[in-house]
Every structure is written in C-alpha cells, then in structure tokens.
Amino acid sequence: MSIFLAQLLTGLAYGMLYFMIAVGLTIILGVMNVVNLAHGTLFMLGAYIAFTFINDEVNFWAALLLAVLLTAVLGLVLEKLLIKRIYGKELEQVLLTFGLSFIIADAIEWIWGTEMHTLPVPGLLSGSLSIGSTAFPLYRLFVVFIGCLLALLLWYLETKTRVGAIIRAGVDDRAMVSALGINVGLVFTGVFAFGAALAGLSGVLGGPLIGMYTGMDSEILVTSLIVVVIGGLGSWKGSFIGAIAIGVIETLGKVWFPSLSMLTVFLIMMIVLIIRPQGLFGREVA
C-alpha cells in the first residue's frame, strides 16, 4: 500500500513538473495565438543560466530569480523584434520560432559546451520524507507546492486583476479592446515575456530532476505540446489537470505496462483527441 501511495505521489510531483513546463506555452497560445516552438529551448536556457550563477557561488534562490528575469528579458526582446511581426500567420510562426530554437540551442552549446550537468537541490530541501518503507525526496514535494502556487497565482491574475480582465477580453475581441484605448501590443509583449519567464522558471526547478544536456530542448518541447493539447489550447486549467493526469498515468503505467512506456503520453493524447477533438478544456471549434 505504501508503495502505491509513494508511486501516486511520484506521479503527482511529475505531473506538476509537466504543468510548469507547459504552462508558459499554453498561456502564450491562449492569449496571443502563437505556437512558440522555442519554448523548450527557453526552458533549457533558464537551467543553464542558473547553473552558471550557482557555480559562481550564487545562492540557488537568487540564481533562480536571475534566470527567470533574464529569460523574461529575452522573451521581451524576441517579441519586440520578431514575434510581433507574425501574429496570425501560423506557418511563419512555426518557421520563425523553430529557427529561433535552433539558434538558441546552438548558442547554449557554444557557450556552455556539450557536457551534461545537473543543478544541485537547494540544501534546505535535500532531505527526504519516509512513507512506510520507502523514502520520498522533499524537493519533489516542493515542486508540487510550487505547481499549486503557480496555479493559484494564475487563477488570481485571471479573475481578480485588471490585466486578467484585459487579456480575457482581448482573447475574445481584440478590436474592441484596442478601441477602448488599451495598448494590446504592450499586453502581448508582457504576456510573451511572462511565458518565457515561466519556461525559465521551470527550467531551473526542473534542473535538479531532469538535468541539462544537449538535445533536451526538443524532448521538453514535445512534452509541453502534448500537455497543452490534452488540456485544450490556451487553457491553463486544462494544462493543470492534463499534466497531473499524464504524470500519474505515466508513473503507474511504468509499473503496470512497462513495455508501453515509450508510448504512454502519445497514447493518452490520441485517446483524448479522439474522444474530445478540442482537448479536455478547449473551446468547441467550428
């Protein structure tokens, strides 16, 4: 029984990590209708920036903050220079963000080399909790905690703040919002930077669990695209539920159907889309 509980908890922690990885992508998609294929690369970049600071004896939390800030700034610059030119043009978005991911990933390899790294678990959280006969690392509980916190923050931003109201209105009717004298361009820039910051954040928080290595960006990208699709495009609530479901099902699947583990997430996605072509929480499409 305690093993099953531990596995459930493992799945939950893993799902929360999925949620953090995907949430930036889903927000950008929901608000701006942009598929950001450079998302996985921004995740990777966040981890590497934090790695550099931590190696320079900067405290984990300060490094986390710096990495989030820097990825946000990069997101801001990218939106201002490039992304804003291709709103509404889907194929151009694919090509441009794909190109960007190539450039950033190669720059990372250039700067940091090809060696693999991990981020250390911050000292405070390096212990583990014992559940029956098995141990459960504190850091994973912390990831669950941060994931919930993030969901709460998003809920608050969306429903209780002016920015949230503007964004909700902007998604429905962009022209109307601009007519009200609100600078939609500015909101979009902010949202893109926010999405990039979330990618950076998850990169740092995922660093101790996933590690850093060349080629990780495409794996992260595919994972987050799947979470986004299962949840329904642009619905962060969908991503939240979807991510947890994937985490738990994948973890239990590893034990019950080990030979399927290469396919689990893809199968989940396929089944969801066959039953609900617009994802769990997506809007009905005409």
Added chain:
Amino acid sequence: MKKLLLGVVLLIALVFAMPLVLSDFGINLATEIYIMAIFAMSLGLIMGYAGMVSLGHAGFFGIGAYTVAVIGQHVANTYLLLLLSVVISGLIALVTGAVFIRTSKFYFLMITLAFGQLLYVLFWQLKPWTGGADGMSVSAILNFGFGEIVSPNGFYYVMGIAFIIFYILLRLFVESPAGKITKGIMENEARMSALGYNVRVYKLLAYTLSGALAGLAGALYAYFNVFVSPDLSGWMFSGQVMVMVIIGGVGTLLGPALGASVFIYLQNFMSTYTERWPMVMGALLVALVLAGKGGLIHWLQHGKSLFVARKRTGEAVSQQPVKKGEAVH
C-alpha cells in the same frame, strides 16, 4: 493541358541535363533530392490544398520503406512491392485519417504527431521483423523488368522520372473538380458545406492520396538507401519535411520540391563548413520569415517578374503584383 505538357518537357530536360554537369556525388545527392521532393509534394498537397498540417507524415514514409525492407525479403517483384507500399500506406491513411480529420488545425498537427510516434515505436519494438532500433538492411533490388538497377546513374533516372510522373499526377488531381473542391473547403469550409459538399470525404480523399504517395516515396528511398531504421518515421523527420514544404512555398506543388532540394543541400554541406550549422540554419529560417515573401518559390516568381518587367513591357508588368498562392497554384 498544354501548359502542363510544356512544363513537363522542361522538367524532363532538367532531369536529363543535370548529369552532364554533376559529379558522382552530385548525382547521388540529386537522386535523394528527387525522392525527398516526392515526399515533400505529398505533404504539400494536404498542407497547401487541403489546409491540413501534419507532423506525422514521416509515418507513411516509414510504412513504405519498411514494406520494401520486410516484405522484400520474400518478394522480389519491384512492381508488386511498390504497389504494396502504396496500398498499405494509403489504407492506413484512409483509416487513421477518418478519425484524425475530426480534429482541426493544431489538434490535427498533434494527433498526427502521435500517429508518427506510434509507428516509430512499432518499428523500434518489432525487432524480430524490423531489426528494432538498430535498423535493417534492404535486400530487395530495384528491377522494372529491364535488368537490375544498381548504378548511381540508373537510380538517378528512375527517381527523376518518378518525380516527374508524380508531379503530373498531383497536378492533374489539383486541377480536377475534386481537387478544386478540396481547395474550396480549405478556403471556406462552412460555405462548401452549405453548398452541399461532403467536406469530410474530400479531406479524407486528399489525406489518403497524400499518405499513399508518402509511402511510395519511402519505398523508393528504401531501394535507394538499402537501409531502414525507425528514424524514418520519427517526428524529427516529419518536422524536417514540414520545414521543406514551408520554405519552398505552401500552396504550390513545385514549392515543396524546391524546398526539399534546398533543405537537403544545406543539411549536407553546411556542416562541412561550420560546426555551428544549426545556428546558420536557424538564422536562415528567421531571415526567410522576416523577408516576408512566403516560400522560396514565391521569391523566384517575384524575381522573375521583376526581370521580365525590365526586359519587356506591358504584359509582364501588368502581371507583376503577384499574389502569392494565387499565381502559383
């Protein structure tokens, strides 16, 4: 009909003229480009004429390639193997497509991604038949009844002619009533539906044709490369062919073919010059988008019309404001 004929004559001239200027390796590369061009055209068909962007198209390519590799161990007849590749991949496209086209746009992209991965894993796991992740050698030899084709030049002409044949067939489809209806659906699904067309049937028809052709390209590739591995169905390859179509020009048939040749060429030579080739590749993609003219084929069109405008007057100038997609369908 006449214009198609003239164009085809030009393409034939191209295929037969190139060996005169190409090195041995150039011929080899051109052969591969013809195959990739067929593959890219098959994806270009559903992307540009039916509005379906697939990220699992390599799945069909893999089916075709593995058909030749696996069944080719027991069956020698080239016609039969090619036919089997087309039929198997076409059937799978028909069945899966019937489910997939219920989704649209981004969801379609992702469900096809899952489909491609499914096949990738299948080829990976069925080790006794497919050699698993280590891949397998292809024992079947290309033979159309005029002797075995093994020389690089032989392959070159076979693939070049195959490219022309499938270009003609695709063009005929695109200009047929069914092709035009499909395109109409892409442009305004609600209207075509209101006009009484069964939208799904036409989408499914395009998807099935596209899958079958991709399977054929895969089969030819297996003959050419004499080695198959699960990577042929991987999403990376699907992504690459998608990029080929977009950089070449969506909404055209020759665009994807052009995109394939440029992509393969760059992939092959850029890494020779610089270890930082992904960065150069990325920069090229970004530059192409920023230039804002769409695919390369639209560039050619634009350049040509400028050139012609300078030389002649009147007719060419009136043609000049090229609307992409429209002028080049």
Added chain:
Amino acid sequence: MKKKKGFLKRAAGMMMLAAMLMAAGCAQSSSTSSGSGSDKGEGSSSSVKIGFILSQTGTFAPLSEGILNGFQLYLDQHNGTLGGKKVEIKVEDDEANPQVALRKYRQLVHAQKVDLLVGPISSAVAYALRDEVEKDKKVLIDANAAGDDLSWGKKSDYVYRVSFSNWQNGSNAAKYLAEQVGKKAVILAPDYPAGKEVLRAFKAAFEAAGGKVVKEIYPKLNTNDFAPYLQEAAAEKPDLIYAFFAGSDGIRFVTQYKEFGLKGKIPLAGSLEFGDELITQPTGEAAEGIIAGINYSPYLDNELNKQFVEAYKAKYGKLPNVFSVEGYDAAAMLDKAITEAGSLRSENLIKVLKGISFDSPRGPIMIDPATNNPIQNFYISKNTLKDGAIVPEVIETVEKVTMPETSPFE
C-alpha cells in the same frame, strides 16, 4: 495563356536554381578532390584524409566531442601526422540518424575522397555504414558504436572497433559481483539494443558465476523519472542492483538512486558509464560507492595515462573521459597501422589491423582478428570521494577481456 507563362517561368526558375546548387556542390567536390590528390595514388601519397562521422548535435554531442578532442590531441603530439603522413580531417554530423549518416558517408567518400573513416557513435549508424564500406572497400575505425553484432554476425573485414563492445561492458564485472557482493540481483537498462545487449551479457556471466537475476527492468530511453522503477527494484530486496544507463539517463538514475534512499541500502553496480567522468562529475557525491567495471579512468596508474591526462588537461582544461581515450586510441592505432602497412590501401591496412596491438592509456590493447574487437583490460572499481571529486578506485583488474568468436546467445 497567362497561366502558361507563369508555369514556364516557374519551371525555368527552378531549373536555374537547381542547376546553380548542383554546380556549386560539384564544383566544391571537384576542387577538394584535386586538392588532396590522394585518389588514385593512395599507396604513395604523403598525406591522409580522414573522414569522421559523429553525432555532433543531440544527446550524443559530448561523446563526439570527447572522441574528436582525443584524436586531435594525438595529432598535436605527433606533428599532425599519422604513419608519417600529414593528416587532414573532415568531420560530419550524422544527427545520430542512419539515413543522414549514409548521405554524409557518400559525401565523404565520393565527393571529399577521404582515405579512411572514423566513427560513429550510434550502433544503428554503424550497421548502416557497414554494408557501404564493404561495397566501397573503405576502412572504418569504429571509435564508439558498441553493438555486439559488429563483431559477430555483421563482422566486416573493413570495420575495426577500437572502443569496446556491449558484451565486454556487461560481462566483465559479473563474476566479481557474484562472488564478492551478492547472488541475488535486479538489473536495469534502457529499452534499446545497447541496453538489452549489456544486460544479456551481464546476466549470462552473473548466473554462470552462481548468481541469480530475479528481475529485469527496461525503462524507456530518456526516462526522466526512475522513481517507480527504483521502488519496484527495491521491493525485490536484492543483494545488489546492476544497471547500465548512459548520458543524461545515467545522471538521473544515479541521483535518483540516492534521493529515493537506496544509496547505502542496496549496493549499486554498473557498466563502465557509472565510473566515467561524464556521469560522475555532474552527479558528484551521489555516485559514491558504485562498483563499476570500467576500461578507463583518468586515475589509472600507468605512465602513458599520466602523460595523456596531463596533456589533455593542458589543452582542454578538463579531465579526459572514456570517449576522449577512444579518440586518442583511434589515432594511435591508425598511426601504427599506416606505418606498418606503408600505404593507405585498404587491403594493406586490413592485413595490419587484424591482430594489431598497441599501448593505450587504458592499458595494452590488441585487436582480436576473430572479432575485430579490442582485447583489453577492465578494472573493477569503486567510486570514492576524494577532495570533492569522484575517483574510481581499482579493486581488481580483469585482464584481457575477450569476446567469444560467435554469439553465445543464438
């Protein structure tokens, strides 16, 4: 009429562009082939052109870098020559994909006219190249790909492995572990050919030595979370856990082994990857106590290794890993082979490569003519923490680990 013009223009434009590209491609190839001039006069040429097919992008990038670094270091130490011939190297990225590798191979052999090939990382690529080198009669020095069948069913006179095989990697420590650590083992490896091959070799040797494998677990390649597998393995209460995980999988496995409280409770043993810098450096303390059967470590106590490590550190600012030494040895072996053959002709090189022996920082090496695989020493070692770094302390040397001539599994 208007439409026709449009089409003609397109076709003409396309022809132009294609012709341009092709011309550029062939111009490039012809210039380089005339540059090397070694095409026909192979035997007497004063230079040698070596083509590398490695995986420079993606997860194998660090392995490729190690091999290139090692090879380059050897060249630096020998005035850029091998066997007295000036060396020119051409490196191509196969993206770990056999299809890309075949295209790059054709470019290297037919356009660049390389004399010899060194590569690849991935076994799938090696199997794909194997048929081609056989056809073109080019010698390929396998600097990493460990697939067993390259020495058995798919052995080729043109392919010589300088690294190690999965069989060697899995089997070498099994006897020691069964006799000294425990009889009941759970074994884990990623679900791909190398994983299966390492574990089958381990299992056969471990059970031959009186041990018993009670459970085999194969997580998918690139598993982020090993927790459920670790919980499953621990539930068997084995005497030891033996695992083969390379790259980032290895790092995650070793760190999670500790995080989930298994470190210190159940002894962890593994293949050579678990004693290699590439994994022990990032995992640090978590890798302490692991028993690994390694074929190289920068701390191996021999004169050649000391010099190698010194020079490597001076040039690259870091310690060499097993892949660096593979690259270094590929160069050393070619140096000796070209000298002895006195020519770059494949038929002459082959005669020399069969049974060639040389000293490596790993210890003495001999290419077994029966398998084209190196007979080499393995070192049973235990990772210990010294001044914050993991050092594999050699417990026992397993001398001359030799692959069987044919597959014992068929």
